[in-house]
Amino acid sequence: MDPLLDIQNLSLVFDTFDGTYHAIDDVSLSLKPGEALGLVGETGCGKSVLTRAAFGLVPSPPARITQGSVKLDGMELLGLSDRALRQVRGRQVAMIFQDPMTYLNPVFKVGTQLVDAIRAQHGGAIDRKAAREIALDMLEKVHLPNPLRQFESYPHELSGGMRQRILIAMALAARPKLLIADEPTTALDVTIQAQILDLMAELVDDMNLSMIMISHDLGVVAQVCSRVAVMYAGKIVEDAPIRDIFDSPLHPYTQGLLGALPHPFRPADDLESIPGNLPDLLDPPPGCRFAGRCTYRRPECTVPISLENVEPGHSVACVLRPGEAATTDSATKDLNHA
Amino acid sequence: MLKLIAKRMGLMVVMLLGLAVITFTVANIAPGDPARLAAGPDANQEMVEQIRVERGFDRPLPVRFVLYIEQLLNGDFGTSVYTGRPVAKDIAQFLPATVELVLFSISIAILLGVPLGVIAAVRQNRPIDHAIRLLSVSGVALPMFWLGLMLQWYLALNLDLFPLGGRLGIFSDVPEPITGMISLDAVLRGQFAVVGEALWHMILPATALSLPALAAIIRVNRAEMLEVLGRDYVTNARAQGIGPWRIIAVYSLKNAILPTLAMIGLRFGWMLGGTVLVEGVFDFPGLGLYAAKAAISSDFEPIMAVTLTLGAAFMLINLVIDLLYAVLDPRVRNQI
Ligand SMILES: Nc1ncnc2c1ncn2[C@@H]1O[C@H](COP(=O)(O)OP(=O)(O)OP(=O)(O)O)[C@@H](O)[C@H]1O
Ligand code: SF4
Numbered sequence A: 001m002d003p004l005l006d007i008q009n010l011s012l013v014f015d016t017f018d019g020t021y022h023a024i025d026d027v028s029l030s031l032k033p034g035e036a037l038g039l040v041g042e043t044g045c046g047k048s049v050l051t052r053a054a055f056g057l058v059p060s061p062p063a064r065i066t067q068g069s070v071k072l073d074g075m076e077l078l079g080l081s082d083r084a085l086r087q088v089r090g091r092q093v094a095m096i097f098q099d100p101m102t103y104l105n106p107v108f109k110v111g112t113q114l115v116d117a118i119r120a121q122h123g124g125a126i127d128r129k130a131a132r133e134i135a136l137d138m139l140e141k142v143h144l145p146n147p148l149r150q151f152e153s154y155p156h157e158l159s160g161g162m163r164q165r166i167l168i169a170m171a172l173a174a175r176p177k178l179l180i181a182d183e184p185t186t187a188l189d190v191t192i193q194a195q196i197l198d199l200m201a202e203l204v205d206d207m208n209l210s211m212i213m214i215s216h217d218l219g220v221v222a223q224v225c226s227r228v229a230v231m232y233a234g235k236i237v238e239d240a241p242i243r244d245i246f247d248s249p250l251h252p253y254t255q256g257l258l259g260a261l262p263h264p265f266r267p268a269d270d271l272e273s274i275p276g277n278l279p280d281l282l283d284p285p286p287g288c289r290f291a292g293r294c295t296y297r298r299p300e301c302t303v304p305i306s307l308e309n310v311e312p313g314h315s316v317a318c319v320l321r322p323g324e325a326a327t328t329d330s331a332t333k334d335l336n337h338a
Numbered sequence B: 001m002l003k004l005i006a007k008r009m010g011l012m013v014v015m016l017l018g019l020a021v022i023t024f025t026v027a028n029i030a031p032g033d034p035a036r037l038a039a040g041p042d043a044n045q046e047m048v049e050q051i052r053v054e055r056g057f058d059r060p061l062p063v064r065f066v067l068y069i070e071q072l073l074n075g076d077f078g079t080s081v082y083t084g085r086p087v088a089k090d091i092a093q094f095l096p097a098t099v100e101l102v103l104f105s106i107s108i109a110i111l112l113g114v115p116l117g118v119i120a121a122v123r124q125n126r127p128i129d130h131a132i133r134l135l136s137v138s139g140v141a142l143p144m145f146w147l148g149l150m151l152q153w154y155l156a157l158n159l160d161l162f163p164l165g166g167r168l169g170i171f172s173d174v175p176e177p178i179t180g181m182i183s184l185d186a187v188l189r190g191q192f193a194v195v196g197e198a199l200w201h202m203i204l205p206a207t208a209l210s211l212p213a214l215a216a217i218i219r220v221n222r223a224e225m226l227e228v229l230g231r232d233y234v235t236n237a238r239a240q241g242i243g244p245w246r247i248i249a250v251y252s253l254k255n256a257i258l259p260t261l262a263m264i265g266l267r268f269g270w271m272l273g274g275t276v277l278v279e280g281v282f283d284f285p286g287l288g289l290y291a292a293k294a295a296i297s298s299d300f301e302p303i304m305a306v307t308l309t310l311g312a313a314f315m316l317i318n319l320v321i322d323l324l325y326a327v328l329d330p331r332v333r334n335q336i
């Protein structure tokens, strides 16, 4: 099947005061229709920048895309005019973000914002009344208790969970093909988190959406995604079905992440974190970007290493091959079966 | 909302009383004998002493203050030694001119400053941003008084493009007063040629008066727009496919205008003060010029009255601005 989203060799830099910051380096990632992909990695590794840059949402300057291609349904997006990109964003790709508190405009009513967004998604082809109908319908779909009332509210009058539901309603009103969910539950407390994840799973199913779910929580990703791509310092280091990631992670960084997973039977302060820091992306090392923190480092790790397919559907960017690195302790591995 | 207005009105009375105390004290410890002044230059010592007792100048300051406030409460602002007329009459005559000039000036500052701030922010670090910043810096750096003189000397005297001063040419048909603001009265009376002429006379003084406010508005609005354009809700609006024009002029500006509004309120006060200088330069017969002449001749009652009038005007404007704030920002609205 042809991929819905196909990112090839994408590189992006930020021109900063201190120099060129290599935020995204030679990233390839593709998504089949109907697939739900998790994108994980620690903070600052470039998850948001990657998914936003693909749809022209990273301001330039300071950002500059230096190479690569992004195809949606076979159509190249890089180099599209702003106008054309807006059509793509509104209609075909929806995004929801981390902090529902800050992604709604504080001085406009929820309804006004919904109606504006829906009209924009339709390229202005529908009137306010029709857009209002769609908005109320969507508010119902995301299970808001009293859609008419929430439609007339200002954002500060609503709870975080309600606001995230509204943002989801807004994003999905145009019935897009692809949903990018950038840590949609991180800012919410645990019970609300579970409700929102349930809602998303329901809508993905209902509306036949493909999804990229960004998170630094592998547990969250395991609940909704069938495949995971692991990012480290602007590169994808491993890309595999969710089962393989938990059962046989190949990249030492992925193994470290699994070690750092909170486990229900371990106290939270006992987390195994990976010692060391991110490399300086103003002057990144030519070889493996994880080398500074890797216990399996070898001389050949200093030459450029690309993502290679080692098993069906499982790619990794590391000189190690299956069986060469120690596997994580079994207690952590059990999590995805739980 | 009504509660807020009532509360603020009460506060205004208290603040005006404070302002009266300060001005009263300062005006009375300034050198000069009020009795001598009131008696006029030809009066002999005996007449001066008689006036001193008659007008109460021999009483202690606090007593005189209370008497003065009592007089104000009876609606009596006293008499100007300089014009020889009741101060209330003078103010009624000169205030509209100043209000007209200040409203014209602040309109220029807002109508230019807000869009220029937006453009500078949207085109950050491009040539147009640098040009706008240059204008903004010069507005802060150039003294109002000097700027007024330069405009007058170059554009009015040398190039003869604008009138040297005044509110209207001597042959113009002054519209029958309704508000006392010539341009507005002329509109109301349908004398449209006079409208143009009145505005024409105000351009140079208004330019001098508005430049510092313009500079401040540009600076604040640019900074606020830059911040707002980086906010998450702007990213979300863009992700929905909403067009750049709507995002800038509606979604962002409504947020960025709030701090700018606070700045506009402050600048109003500066402008009212600035009229003393600018009206002097352009011989513009407003309250500023009246106050300057009263101050030079130590004419006590007009000084008090003008100070209190300008103080009340400033407080009223700021009340209006606070109400506007509540209209624009639902979070503020809920608190009041
Ligand atoms: N406008 C910008 N100018 C310079 N650097 C930027 C800019 N935006 C992002 N970056 C840098 O790009 C890197 C990747 O940022 P990104 O927001 O994609 O991280 P992330 O993986 O989404 O992290 P998080 O999990 O915290 O959301 C960060 O190191 C960040 O400092
Ligand atoms: S390439 Fe080398 S340094 Fe990088 S993760 Fe693999 S073993 Fe470690």
Ligand SMILES: [Mg+2]
Residues within 6 Å of the ligand: A047, A048, A049, A182
């Ligand atoms: Mg992020």
